[in-house]
Every structure is written in C-alpha cells, then in structure tokens.
Amino acid sequence: MNDPLTGKPDFPTGSAPLEFDNEATFAGDAEPAPAATSPTVRPPSSRMAGVERLYKRLSEEVGKVYVGQEELVLSTLVALFSGGHVLIESVPGLGKTLFVRTLAKALGAKFGRIQFTADLMPSDITGAPIFNMKTQEFTFRPGPVFTQLLLADEINRSPAKTHAALLEIMQEKRVTVERTTHQLEPPFLVMATQNPIESEGTYNLPEAQLDRFMFKVMVEYPTAAEEARVLKEHSRQVTVEKRLEEDVATISSPAQIMEATQRCSEVLVADELFHYINNIVRQTRAWPQFHLGASPRAGISLVQGARTLAAFNGRDFAIPDDVNEIVLPALRHRVVLTAEAEVEGHQVDQALREMIRTVEVPRM
Numbered sequence: 001m002n003d004p005l006t007g008k009p010d011f012p013t014g015s016a017p018l019e020f021d022n023e024a025t026f027a028g029d030a031e032p033a034p035a036a037t038s039p040t041v042r043p044p045s046s047r048m049a050g051v052e053r054l055y056k057r058l059s060e061e062v063g064k065v066y067v068g069q070e071e072l073v074l075s076t077l078v079a080l081f082s083g084g085h086v087l088i089e090s091v092p093g094l095g096k097t098l099f100v101r102t103l104a105k106a107l108g109a110k111f112g113r114i115q116f117t118a119d120l121m122p123s124d125i126t127g128a129p130i131f132n133m134k135t136q137e138f139t140f141r142p143g144p145v146f147t148q149l150l151l152a153d154e155i156n157r158s159p160a161k162t163h164a165a166l167l168e169i170m171q172e173k174r175v176t177v178e179r180t181t182h183q184l185e186p187p188f189l190v191m192a193t194q195n196p197i198e199s200e201g202t203y204n205l206p207e208a209q210l211d212r213f214m215f216k217v218m219v220e221y222p223t224a225a226e227e228a229r230v231l232k233e234h235s236r237q238v239t240v241e242k243r244l245e246e247d248v249a250t251i252s253s254p255a256q257i258m259e260a261t262q263r264c265s266e267v268l269v270a271d272e273l274f275h276y277i278n279n280i281v282r283q284t285r286a287w288p289q290f291h292l293g294a295s296p297r298a299g300i301s302l303v304q305g306a307r308t309l310a311a312f313n314g315r316d317f318a319i320p321d322d323v324n325e326i327v328l329p330a331l332r333h334r335v336v337l338t339a340e341a342e343v344e345g346h347q348v349d350q351a352l353r354e355m356i357r358t359v360e361v362p363r364m
Helices: 047-061 072-078 096-107 121-128 160-172 224-232 240-247 254-265 270-286 296-310 320-331 340-342 348-355
Strands: 086-088 111-115 128-132 137-142 149-153 172-178 180-183 189-194 215-218 290-292
Touching: 047 072, 047 096, 047 254, 047 296, 072 086, 072 096, 072 189, 072 215, 072 296, 072 320, 086 160, 096 111, 096 149, 096 240, 121 128, 121 160, 121 172, 128 160, 128 172, 160 189, 215 254, 215 320, 254 296, 270 296, 270 320, 270 348, 296 320, 320 348
Parallel strands: 086 189, 086 215, 111 149, 149 189
Antiparallel strands: 128 137, 172 180
C-alpha cells in the first residue's frame, strides 16, 4: 500500500473550507456482486472522497511549517478523526508544540498547552470556582483544559493525582467541579509528551492510565535532509505567530472535523477483519515475552484507527493493511515485557513484530 503522505493532492490549496457531498452513498449500497466474483480491490468511495481531500490538504498545510515526522502527523490525524488521544515519547526540541499549533491553525481549532510540573495541582488543569466580589457569588473559571487541541507537555513530571485528572477528562470529555459538570467543546484531542531519557523528578504513568491513549508515537531525530530544511526555514528571527499567519491556511472548522469523524465511523469492517484484530489483541496476552497483554480497548482503537485510515485513502471499507500500519503505535504502550525479556535486551516493538507475524492475515 502506498504511503498516504507521499501523494500530491490534485486540487488547489487555499483557505476555502472543504465541502462534503451529503448525497453520496457507500460503494456497497448498490446491489452487491456474488462473493465468488467480487473484485479484490474496489474503486475509491465517493462518500469518503471529502475525508481523503481533507486529510491530504491538512498534511500539506502542516508540512509548510513542520518538517518531517510523517508517523507523528499520520497518527495524530488518525487519532483526531477517531476520537482518540496520542502519547508522544521524544527528546526535547523536536517541534511538538509547533506541530500542534500548526495543526490547530489548519483545522480552525483552539490550541492550549499545559506544562506539567511537580507542583501542578488538578485545579490548575480543570479550573476552579472563584469568588466574585461584585455578585458575592462563586463563578467557575475554566482551566487550560477547555480547548480543542491540548498539548500536555511532560505529563509524567506531575504526581498521579494531577495527571489522573487530565486522563479522566480524556475519557469522559467533560469536567466536574463542585458537583457541576462542564462539557468540553468538540473536537478534543490531547497530545501528551514524555521524555525517554530523564528519570529524575518523573512519575511513570500506570498501565491503566496509559491505556487511555489511542496511540503512543516514538518521535526520532530528523533525517539529514529534514534537519537541513529545519535549519534553513527556522533559523530566521521570525515568530511562530507570524509564520502561522503567513504560511498556513485555515481549511476546516470544528463542525467539519466532526462531520469527517462521523464519515470515518461509517467505514465498513468485514467480520474477517474483526477476527484478525481480535486475534492480534488476544495473542499479546499469550505471547511468552509479555508479562501484561493488551486490553479490549486496544482492539477498539485498532478498529477505529483502521476505519479512519481507510477513509484517508478514499475507501469505504477497511483492509488488513490499515490495521498493520497502526498496530505498533496502538499496542506498544499497552503491553509490558517480562523481566526475562528485558534482561535479554528485547524491545517492545521487536517483540510485537515477531508476534504479529504469527497471526494469519485474512484474504479479503
């Protein structure tokens, strides 16, 4: 399968928002052909064409400012249009804040950032009631979590009580303070970062909380060509605000994001693919190198991600390649190596690749 990030869009770029054809139907809505004569590959769906165009234009707009890191861009967009969240593990200085701000500008969404520290309190995230001297009443002051694209920087530098407040919000998409519930404005995407090198002053996220993230992305250093481009484009004394204002166009809106998310949820998943995903998840619980296997939430993430990735490629049906493209970021933070495997120097990704090769791929 071709990398969806390498294709050039066949439409003009600009600030005009995309339109979805509400009258379009699934390719499978017509009378199906007999199973024995069904073609292996069906043509792209007109119903998913709007999602495909939106994905390509978003990738193009982000690429005007943010260089490289295709896995991060793809995984974040898949999570965004699947209603999930992303955990990023990387060294400092790879442009995570720039990426989120660029994506927010292209999407027409609100951006927020929380720097997690050891003294950060849950109320610093959610907000708290403030006494109004004029009205002699308490008024709720929203915290920084009331945004749409949220960067939770170095989330593992705060104690469990603090980042647990954020992870609860990620699951429920709402904040409850003083017995009053406040809904977050959709769409809501959390990109949390943690540093793989520093350990002093950090708190490991428990497995139950890691499971709330749809993907874990490992961001590596850029290639030589990408780093040379970074030096050329970002070494001038130009503020990020000016770059975003001049170079990045707003091509969508929160309402259109939710419309595209609904379209992605309508992608067809065959029973054979459900069984394939189920077998992968269940195999992690029996694999000898894993002390802890993946939960059913991992299977849900794979199904949702496969649907979205299929829509990004203009299809209204998912295939095994869609699953295989996101299986590592969907599982690597949900499994735990045994002590023996760690002593022998095994890596989680390596063990997952070996395990996945033992699962039979369905013919579709």
